[in-house]
Each structure stands twice: as C-alpha cells, then as structure tokens.
Amino acid sequence: MNTTTAAPLVTEAMKQQYRDEGYMILERIIPADMLQMLREECSYFLGYYDSEMDMRRTKVDGINHRSKRYFISNRYHLSPRMWEFIFSPLMAEITQATLGPDVYLFNEQWVIKGAEQGMKFAWHQDSGYVGRQNPHKPYLTCWCTLDDVSEQNGTVYVLPHSRGGTRQTIFDHTQEPGSNDLIGYQGSDPGLPIIAPAGSIVAFTSYTFHRSGANTTSRMRRIYLPQYSGEPILNKDGSNWAMAVPFMKDGKRVYDRAGDTFDRHAPANLKRRLAAQQQN
Numbered sequence: 001m002n003t004t005t006a007a008p009l010v011t012e013a014m015k016q017q018y019r020d021e022g023y024m025i026l027e028r029i030i031p032a033d034m035l036q037m038l039r040e041e042c043s044y045f046l047g048y049y050d051s052e053m054d055m056r057r058t059k060v061d062g063i064n065h066r067s068k069r070y071f072i073s074n075r076y077h078l079s080p081r082m083w084e085f086i087f088s089p090l091m092a093e094i095t096q097a098t099l100g101p102d103v104y105l106f107n108e109q110w111v112i113k114g115a116e117q118g119m120k121f122a123w124h125q126d127s128g129y130v131g132r133q134n135p136h137k138p139y140l141t142c143w144c145t146l147d148d149v150s151e152q153n154g155t156v157y158v159l160p161h162s163r164g165g166t167r168q169t170i171f172d173h174t175q176e177p178g179s180n181d182l183i184g185y186q187g188s189d190p191g192l193p194i195i196a197p198a199g200s201i202v203a204f205t206s207y208t209f210h211r212s213g214a215n216t217t218s219r220m221r222r223i224y225l226p227q228y229s230g231e232p233i234l235n236k237d238g239s240n241w242a243m244a245v246p247f248m249k250d251g252k253r254v255y256d257r258a259g260d261t262f263d264r265h266a267p268a269n270l271k272r273r274l275a276a277q278q279q280n
C-alpha cells in the first residue's frame with residue numbers, strides 16, 4: 001500500500017515568515033495551463049477597460065492611468081473561467097495556511113504596468129485603502145506574477161513587519177495629488193524587492209507595507225491579485241466593502257459555482273457603474 005501524501009506547497013517555514021514578517025513567497029507555483037489562462041484573460045480585461053476609458057473620454061480614473069498603470073477590479077464574473085483559479089485547490093491551500101478555516105473572496109484585480117511608461121505605486125497598506133473607519137482583521141493579498149518581475153519592470157517592494165511596525169497597526173494614509181495613490185509610509189527604508197519568475201505568488205497581509213516601481217522595459221508587467229478574508233469586511237452601514245464570496249468553511253470548500261453570479265456578489269459600486277455605461 002502506498003501511504004505517501006503530497007508534500008504541502010506552503011511549508012512551516014513559509015507560514016512562520018508570514019506570521020512574523022507579514023509575507024511569504026511561493027516561486028513558480030501556478031500551473032502552466034492556469035498561467036496561460038490568466039494571461040489570456042488579462043488581455044481581455046485590459047482591452048475592455050481601455051474601451052471603457054475611451055468611452056468616458058478619460059485617461060485618469062481614480063488610480064488608473066491609461067497605458068501607464070491599471071487596477072481593474074472585481075470583474076471576474078464577466079469571465080467563464082476566472083473562478084477556476086480564484087477558487088482552485090492551490091488558492092484553497094494558500095488561504096487556509098494564512099487565514100484559517102473560513103475564507104471569503106474579498107476583492108480581485110489585475111494590476112498592469114504599461115511598457116516604458118509604467119507608473120510607480122506608492123508605499124501603502126492595503127488596509128489603508130479600506131480605512132480604519134471600517135475595522136477589520138488583516139486580510140490576504142496574493143500577488144500573482146504573469147511575467148518575470150524585476151526592479152526594471154516595476155516589481156513590488158515589501159517592508160517586513162519588523163521594519164515597518166505593521167504587525168498590529170493600520171497607519172494613516174494621505175492622498176498624493178496627480179497619482180491619487182494613498183501613502184502610508186514616508187521613511188527611508190527601500191523595502192525588499194521581489195525578483196521572481198512568472199507563475200509565482202507573493203502572499204502578504206493587508207497590514208504589510210508595500211510599494212512598486214516604474215516599468216522602464218519595452219514590455220508590460222502583468223499581475224493578477226486576488227484578496228481573501230477570514231470574515232466579510234463591511235462598511236459602517238453593514239454593506240460589503242467589496243465582496244464576500246464564500247470559499248471555505250471549517251476547512252472545507254463551500255464555493256457555489258452556480259450561485260456565484262454578478263448580481264449576487266459583485267460590489268454595489270461596480271454594478272452601478274456598469275449599468276450606467278449600458279445606458280449611454
């Protein structure tokens with residue numbers, strides 16, 4: 001009888017680093033067919049978003065800057081296959097290792113830096129965007145590389161908890177004019193650059209300070225970034241801050257593919273925005 005079990009993808013040492021320093025790195029962890037699918041979907045959503053900006057006759061939309069930097073959020077219902085990655089056994093293992101037995105999809109986005117003019121993104125905690133006025137436990141960001149990432153093409157820099165003082169604290173953030181970035185750290189520590197091949201995942205907590213550099217290369221730099229929480233994250237009025245799609249409950253996968261529709265789970269502000277566009 002064969003009694004061997006597959007080695008865990010997330011090792012004890014990785015979990016310890018995540019707990020102590022707020023991040024861990026899983027290199028070349030995304031299967032090749034998934035990576036290909038994510039790259040194809042990325043092209044679709046980028047084209048979709050560019051045409052939306054053109055229709056609105058704008059080049060700047062919040063923190064999105066046409067051809068320079070994109071954050072395209074919470075549209076996975078518009079794809080017939082994104083759920084296969086978001087709710088995959090791989091993401092189940094990573095989320096269980098970091099958040100525990102109950103997991104919800106909170107937010108998901110493409111973060112794309114344009115070739116040659118890809119803009120930097122300022123030091124922040126993801127929780128700084130949710131805000132201290134909406135109290136929440138640290139949630140999980142999975143920064144998934146669709147390209148090899150380097151300091152030249154605008155990789156992310158992480159400030160470990162022991163250097164940023166972030167283990168239990170959400171700092172004040174102020175908005176930077178022009179870029180519209182929220183900035184939460186003004187210190188001189190440059191952070192740790194993540195140099196990793198395509199298909200890697202950097203998992204960090206929403207309290208961990210991070211930033212990213214400019215893309216000066218001749219190719220785009222593409223990231224897919226799903227975020228998960230251990231419980232729904234709410235606005236003060238009780239509505240979802242973004243989404244709260246059940247994924248795991250008591251360590252078991254409870255994701256309901258048939259019930260996961262745009263109408264049921266997409267954020268209210270996105271529903272309003274897309275509905276308004278259809279009327280134009």
Ligand SMILES: O=C(O)CCC(=O)C(=O)O
Pocket residue numbers: 111121126154155156210211212213223225
């Ligand atoms: O991929 C990047 O450039 C940084 C993304 C990021 O920091 C975020 O979405 O919070």
